[in-house]
Amino acid sequence: AALFAIDLLFEKSYERKPIFISGTIVDRSGRTLSGQTGEAFVVSLSHVNPLCIGLNCALGATEMRPFIEAIGKSTSAFIICYPNAGLPNTFGEYDETPTVTSSNLKEFAMDGLVNIVGGCCGTTPGHIRAISEAVKQCQPRVPAADIYQDYMLLSGLEPFRIGPYTNFVNIGERCNVAGSRKFAKLIMSGNYEEALSIAKAQVEMGAQVLDINMDEGMLEGPTAMTRFCNLIGSEPDISRVPLCIDSSNFSVIEAGLKCCQGKCIVNSISLKEGEEEFLHRAATVKRYGAAVVVMAFDEEGQATDAERKVEICTRAYNLLVNKVGFNPNDIIFDPNILTIGTGMEEHNDFAIYFIRATRMIKETLPRARVSGGLSNLSFSFRGMEAIREAMHGAFLYQAIKDGMDMGIVNAGNLPVYDDIDKELLLLCENLIWNRDAEATEKLLTYAQNNVKGAKKVVQTDEWREGSVEERLEYALIKGIDKHVVEDVEECRGQVGRYTRPLHIIEGPLMNGMKVVGDLFGAGKMFLPQVIKSARVMKRAVGHLIPFMEKEREEMKALSGSTEDVDPYQGDVHDIGKNIVGVVLGCNNFRVIDMGVMVPCDKILREAVKQKADIIGLSGLITPSLEEMIYVAKEMERLGMTTPLLIGGATTSKTHTSVKIAPRYTSPVVHVLDASRSVVVCSQLLDEVMREEYFEELKEEYEDIRQEHYDSLKPSWISSSEGDVAGLQQRVDLPCQPWLLVSPDVSSYDEKAVWVCCLLLTDGSDRRYLSLSQARVKALHIDWLSAPTPVRPHFLGTRVFDRYDLNSLEEFIDWKPFFDVWQLRGKYPNRGYPKIFKDKTVGSEARRVFDEAQRLLHQMIDSGSLKGRGLVGFWPAQGDGDDIRLYQEDAPATRDAQPIATFHGLRQQLEKDSSSSEPYLCVSDFVAPLDSGVSDYIGVFAVGVFGAEEVSQHFQAQGDDYSSIMVKALADRLAEAFAEELHARVRKELWGYSTDEALQASDLHRIRYQGIRPAAGYPSQPDHTEKTTMWSLAGVQEKTESLAMLPAASVSGLYFSNPQATYFAVGKITKEQVEDYARRKEMSVEEVERWLAPVLGYDSEA
Missing domain, CATH: 3.40.50.280 (Cobalamin-binding domain)
Structure with a gap:
C-alpha cells in the first residue's frame, strides 16, 4: 500500500526519488511477519524497481546471512543489511560487541553480499564506528545485470518462477462461482470457511496458481472477493501459491489486488473498451505489481481465427511494453480456447486456430506467455466428464508442444495421455484437428455406448487381473491406493522373489515410479497425477517400514x-x-x-x-x-x-x-x-x-x-591425449579443452591448442562485465589481517647446473606419458599404476612403461640428458592488474621505480547470477602498493638438455618409436623437475611452507600452498609476458613464437599466497585489450594478435 501511494505521488506532482526497501525476517524459519520467504518478499516488491532492498532487525548478522544471500540471488537491486547486535539475552538485552558485529558484516562485504550496512536493535555508536572501519576497504557488491531474465516471477508466501524449462502450469479452476456449483453454493450461503477447503484441495492436487472468481449477479463482487482473499491469507497451506484474480469487473479485480501480499495474476483485461481504458487498467495492474492476462478481444469483438488473435495480441503487447512499461515476462495472452463440436461448421477449426496462434505468439512476442481456459473446449459435451477429460488431455498434449505455458484446469482431473482409450483418443483428435466431418456425432455415439460401463470395468476388473507387479505399477500411475497394501502383502508372501521388504521397494514400486517419471518428462502426465502417485508410494512404503524396523531389531545392532x-x-x-x-x-x-x-x-x-x-x-x-x-x-x-x-x-x-x-x-x-x-x-x-x-x-x-x-563437442574434433589432460587437472577451465591431434602426438603447439579450445566454446550469447565492474568484483584479500607474507631466504637469482636427474624420478606424473601413447584404462583402472590392471590396455601399458624405464635410466646414467634450472625472487607489489617488481626489500611507494612489471588480464565473462566467485587476475594474489605490506614473487625456468640429439639419433636410424619415447620422457622429466623444484622452493628456498609433508601424488593434485602459472596458459594467456620473465631470469634461448629451447622446458612465476589458485581468464572484451595495450605500451593490433585465442569479439589482427 505504501509503495502504491508513493507511485501515485510520483505520477502526480512529486519528483521521482530512489526507493529503499527493508524487510524483517522474524526468526530462523526465514519468513517475514506475514509468512513470506525473503525471495517471495523480493518478487512481491520488484515492480517498483527499488534502488536498494534488504533486511533489518530481529536477527543478528550470523543468523541473517543465509537470508541476505537468498535475497541477493533474487534481485539486481543493491542490498542493504542492518542486523541487530546478535540475539537478545534472557533479559532482552544485547551482548554482542562492536568487534563481533563489525567482523560479521565485514565477512558479508568481503564475500560480495552487501552494498549498505549498518546496525539495528542493540547497536550503539561504537558498533557503527567499528562497522564503518571494518568495511571501508571492502568493495561493494556488484549486482548481476539480469536476474531471471527469461522468467515470469510470481509469489504467494513462496516464490514461483516460470522459466524456459518449466513444465505446464496448472491454474486451479474450482474456486469459481461460475464454474463450480459446489463452490458457488458455499459462497452464496456465506459459508466461506467451508469454501476454503475447495481452495486447499486444489493446491493439494497440484494447482500451482489458484484462480478466484466471484462473478455472480447475486453477489456483491468486490466484497466477496475481499473476504475470500483475506481468509486465504490466513491459511498458509493455500496462500503459499500465487493467486489469479479473475473477473470481468475491474472493480472486483482491484478489490482482490488490495488483499494479495504476493505477486499475483490479473485475469483479465482486453482492448474491448478501447485503447484508453486498456492503458488505464494496465497501468493500474502494473502499479499493484501483478502480471496480467490479455484476452484476444478488441473493439471489433472476439478474435476467432489465428491471424486475428495474433494481430490483437501483438497490438496489446506493443502498448503494454512501449507505453505502460510492462515487463514482457509479466504478460500472458489468452488467444481464446473456443468451443468445438457444436454442430456448426464454422466452429470446427477453433482448436487449430488456438494452437496456431499460440505458436505464432511464442515466435513473435518475446518472453510473453500463453494461457487458456481449457473447459471451454469441451463445453458442448457438458455432463459427459469422461469425454471432456479425454478431449482436454489430447488437446493439451499438442498445445503444450506448441508453446502453451499454463491453463485454467481442474487440477485433479487431467488424464494421462497414454491412458486414454485408443478409440476415444482417435475420435477426440479427429474432432480437435477437424479431420472428420462427422467427428462430433461419432464421439456422441461412443459416449452413449461405452463411457459409463468402460470406466467401471477398467477400474474394478481388468487391471486387477494382472500380476502383482503389474497391479502395483498401474496403481502408481493411476494414483489408486485402494488395493496397494494387499498387493504389497502379496509381494511379501513371495519369499523366494522378495526376501526383504527393501526388495519390494527397489523392485516393483520403484519400477512403477520410473514409469511415472518418464510420463511426466514426456508431457503425457501432469503434476497432479505425480502427487497422487507419490501418495500411493508413500502408503506402500509406510506399510513396509515396520517390517524393515523389525529387521533392524532382530539384528540387535548398536x-x-x-x-x-x-x-x-x-x-x-x-x-x-x-x-x-x-x-x-x-x-x-x-x-x-x-x-x-x-x-x-x-x-x-x-x-x-x-x-x-x-x-x-x-x-x-x-x-x-x-x-x-x-x-x-x-x-x-x-x-x-x-x-x-x-x-x-x-x-x-x-x-x-x-x-x-x-x-x-x-x-x-x-x-x-x-x-x-x-x-x-x-x-x-x-x-x-x-x-x-x-x-x-x-x-x-x-x-x-x-x-x-566430450559429448558436447563437434564430431570432427578429437580429445587431446597429450599434456592438455595434465594441464586440465591444474586449471579450473570454463570448458573442456579439445585440439586437433596431429600425426606426431608427442607434441603440439600451445597456441593452437588454446585457439581451438576457445573458438569452439565461443558463443554470441555470452555476457561480459565491464572492466571496471570486474575490478570491483576482484578477489579482495584482507592483507592487514592475513598472515604476513614470508620473505624468501635470498633475493635475486640462483642457478642449478647439472641437476641430479635421478632425484626427479619419484616426481614424474606418468598419466600424461600414457596419454601420449593413447593408452587409457577404464575406471577404476585409470592412471598410474592402476592402468596395469586394465583388461584392454594393461599389458601394453606395462610393456611401454618397462621400456621407458630402461631407456630413461640408460640416458641418465650415460649423461645424455642434463638438467639445468634457475630460481629468482624479488620484492613485489600489486598495482591494479599489474605486478611491480623492485630491487629494494621494503614496502614500495608509488614513486619507487620498478625493475620490471608483469601485466595481468582479468576475467570478464559474467558468472552465474547466484555465484559470489571473484573475477580473478594474477595480481590479486600479491599485496597491493597501498596496503603497507611487503610481498614477493618468484620466477623459475627448468629444462632437460640433450633429448633432441638422442631423438634425432634414433630417427636417423628409422626408429620413430624410440624417437617419440625420448621426447615423451624428456617432457615428463621437465615437468617433474618443475614439481620437485617447486617443493624445494616452498620448504627451503622461499620457506613459506616449511612443514609441508606431501607425497608425489599429492603434488600432482596440487594439495600444496601457492601456484606456479606459466605465461601463455589460462591464468595469463599472453605469451609476450615471457620476455619480462626471461629477462629477469637471464634465459637466452627462445624462438620467434616465444617457445623455449630445448623443447623439454618449463618456466613460470611463483606465488605464495594461500588464496592463490589456478584459473582461466577466458574471453575478454576490446575495452580490456585497449587498456592492456596501453599498460604494455604496445599497439592494440599487436596485442590482439597475441591474444587472439581469448578475444571475445572479432578483430582484424
Missing part, C-alpha cells in the same frame, strides 16, 4: 555413526528419504531425519551440533538440484569436511559429477538407491578404506565429466 538425511529447501518429498533412513538404521547407523523443505543453514547447523559423520540430501523435483549445489558451496565456504551424499529421483551421477562435486573438496557421492547407501556410508567411515575410496570416486567422476564434455 547405534553407530550419525547421518543427516534431508530433502533440501525447494523440495516436497520424503518417500525416498524415509527408505534410506530405515535401511541405514537397519545397518547400525543412527539417522537424524530433518524433514522436508529444510533450508541450508539449518541443515549445516544441525550437522555440526550433532557431529554428523555424513550429510545426505534427497530431491524429487528440479529446483532441488540448484539447492544441492548451494549446500556444497556453503560447506566448502565453512571449511567443512563431512562427506555429502546426493540422492533422489531428479539427481544423477552426471549432474553430481559435473555440477556438485567440483564445488566441494571433500567427498560428494551420488547414491543410486537405498541399498547402495549402506555400502557407501560404510566405505566413507572406514579409516582404512576411506582415502582409497575417495580417490577412486574422484577418478570415476573425472571420467564422467570427461565423457560429458
Whole structure:
C-alpha cells in the first residue's frame, strides 16, 4: 500500500526519488511477519524497481546471512543489511560487541553480499564506528545485470518462477462461482470457511496458481472477493501459491489486488473498451505489481481465427511494453480456447486456430506467455466428464508442444495421455484437428455406448487381473491406493522373489515410479497425477517400514555413526528419504531425519551440533538440484569436511559429477538407491578404506565429466591425449579443452591448442562485465589481517647446473606419458599404476612403461640428458592488474621505480547470477602498493638438455618409436623437475611452507600452498609476458613464437599466497585489450594478435 501511494505521488506532482526497501525476517524459519520467504518478499516488491532492498532487525548478522544471500540471488537491486547486535539475552538485552558485529558484516562485504550496512536493535555508536572501519576497504557488491531474465516471477508466501524449462502450469479452476456449483453454493450461503477447503484441495492436487472468481449477479463482487482473499491469507497451506484474480469487473479485480501480499495474476483485461481504458487498467495492474492476462478481444469483438488473435495480441503487447512499461515476462495472452463440436461448421477449426496462434505468439512476442481456459473446449459435451477429460488431455498434449505455458484446469482431473482409450483418443483428435466431418456425432455415439460401463470395468476388473507387479505399477500411475497394501502383502508372501521388504521397494514400486517419471518428462502426465502417485508410494512404503524396523531389531545392532538425511529447501518429498533412513538404521547407523523443505543453514547447523559423520540430501523435483549445489558451496565456504551424499529421483551421477562435486573438496557421492547407501556410508567411515575410496570416486567422476564434455563437442574434433589432460587437472577451465591431434602426438603447439579450445566454446550469447565492474568484483584479500607474507631466504637469482636427474624420478606424473601413447584404462583402472590392471590396455601399458624405464635410466646414467634450472625472487607489489617488481626489500611507494612489471588480464565473462566467485587476475594474489605490506614473487625456468640429439639419433636410424619415447620422457622429466623444484622452493628456498609433508601424488593434485602459472596458459594467456620473465631470469634461448629451447622446458612465476589458485581468464572484451595495450605500451593490433585465442569479439589482427 505504501509503495502504491508513493507511485501515485510520483505520477502526480512529486519528483521521482530512489526507493529503499527493508524487510524483517522474524526468526530462523526465514519468513517475514506475514509468512513470506525473503525471495517471495523480493518478487512481491520488484515492480517498483527499488534502488536498494534488504533486511533489518530481529536477527543478528550470523543468523541473517543465509537470508541476505537468498535475497541477493533474487534481485539486481543493491542490498542493504542492518542486523541487530546478535540475539537478545534472557533479559532482552544485547551482548554482542562492536568487534563481533563489525567482523560479521565485514565477512558479508568481503564475500560480495552487501552494498549498505549498518546496525539495528542493540547497536550503539561504537558498533557503527567499528562497522564503518571494518568495511571501508571492502568493495561493494556488484549486482548481476539480469536476474531471471527469461522468467515470469510470481509469489504467494513462496516464490514461483516460470522459466524456459518449466513444465505446464496448472491454474486451479474450482474456486469459481461460475464454474463450480459446489463452490458457488458455499459462497452464496456465506459459508466461506467451508469454501476454503475447495481452495486447499486444489493446491493439494497440484494447482500451482489458484484462480478466484466471484462473478455472480447475486453477489456483491468486490466484497466477496475481499473476504475470500483475506481468509486465504490466513491459511498458509493455500496462500503459499500465487493467486489469479479473475473477473470481468475491474472493480472486483482491484478489490482482490488490495488483499494479495504476493505477486499475483490479473485475469483479465482486453482492448474491448478501447485503447484508453486498456492503458488505464494496465497501468493500474502494473502499479499493484501483478502480471496480467490479455484476452484476444478488441473493439471489433472476439478474435476467432489465428491471424486475428495474433494481430490483437501483438497490438496489446506493443502498448503494454512501449507505453505502460510492462515487463514482457509479466504478460500472458489468452488467444481464446473456443468451443468445438457444436454442430456448426464454422466452429470446427477453433482448436487449430488456438494452437496456431499460440505458436505464432511464442515466435513473435518475446518472453510473453500463453494461457487458456481449457473447459471451454469441451463445453458442448457438458455432463459427459469422461469425454471432456479425454478431449482436454489430447488437446493439451499438442498445445503444450506448441508453446502453451499454463491453463485454467481442474487440477485433479487431467488424464494421462497414454491412458486414454485408443478409440476415444482417435475420435477426440479427429474432432480437435477437424479431420472428420462427422467427428462430433461419432464421439456422441461412443459416449452413449461405452463411457459409463468402460470406466467401471477398467477400474474394478481388468487391471486387477494382472500380476502383482503389474497391479502395483498401474496403481502408481493411476494414483489408486485402494488395493496397494494387499498387493504389497502379496509381494511379501513371495519369499523366494522378495526376501526383504527393501526388495519390494527397489523392485516393483520403484519400477512403477520410473514409469511415472518418464510420463511426466514426456508431457503425457501432469503434476497432479505425480502427487497422487507419490501418495500411493508413500502408503506402500509406510506399510513396509515396520517390517524393515523389525529387521533392524532382530539384528540387535548398536547405534553407530550419525547421518543427516534431508530433502533440501525447494523440495516436497520424503518417500525416498524415509527408505534410506530405515535401511541405514537397519545397518547400525543412527539417522537424524530433518524433514522436508529444510533450508541450508539449518541443515549445516544441525550437522555440526550433532557431529554428523555424513550429510545426505534427497530431491524429487528440479529446483532441488540448484539447492544441492548451494549446500556444497556453503560447506566448502565453512571449511567443512563431512562427506555429502546426493540422492533422489531428479539427481544423477552426471549432474553430481559435473555440477556438485567440483564445488566441494571433500567427498560428494551420488547414491543410486537405498541399498547402495549402506555400502557407501560404510566405505566413507572406514579409516582404512576411506582415502582409497575417495580417490577412486574422484577418478570415476573425472571420467564422467570427461565423457560429458566430450559429448558436447563437434564430431570432427578429437580429445587431446597429450599434456592438455595434465594441464586440465591444474586449471579450473570454463570448458573442456579439445585440439586437433596431429600425426606426431608427442607434441603440439600451445597456441593452437588454446585457439581451438576457445573458438569452439565461443558463443554470441555470452555476457561480459565491464572492466571496471570486474575490478570491483576482484578477489579482495584482507592483507592487514592475513598472515604476513614470508620473505624468501635470498633475493635475486640462483642457478642449478647439472641437476641430479635421478632425484626427479619419484616426481614424474606418468598419466600424461600414457596419454601420449593413447593408452587409457577404464575406471577404476585409470592412471598410474592402476592402468596395469586394465583388461584392454594393461599389458601394453606395462610393456611401454618397462621400456621407458630402461631407456630413461640408460640416458641418465650415460649423461645424455642434463638438467639445468634457475630460481629468482624479488620484492613485489600489486598495482591494479599489474605486478611491480623492485630491487629494494621494503614496502614500495608509488614513486619507487620498478625493475620490471608483469601485466595481468582479468576475467570478464559474467558468472552465474547466484555465484559470489571473484573475477580473478594474477595480481590479486600479491599485496597491493597501498596496503603497507611487503610481498614477493618468484620466477623459475627448468629444462632437460640433450633429448633432441638422442631423438634425432634414433630417427636417423628409422626408429620413430624410440624417437617419440625420448621426447615423451624428456617432457615428463621437465615437468617433474618443475614439481620437485617447486617443493624445494616452498620448504627451503622461499620457506613459506616449511612443514609441508606431501607425497608425489599429492603434488600432482596440487594439495600444496601457492601456484606456479606459466605465461601463455589460462591464468595469463599472453605469451609476450615471457620476455619480462626471461629477462629477469637471464634465459637466452627462445624462438620467434616465444617457445623455449630445448623443447623439454618449463618456466613460470611463483606465488605464495594461500588464496592463490589456478584459473582461466577466458574471453575478454576490446575495452580490456585497449587498456592492456596501453599498460604494455604496445599497439592494440599487436596485442590482439597475441591474444587472439581469448578475444571475445572479432578483430582484424
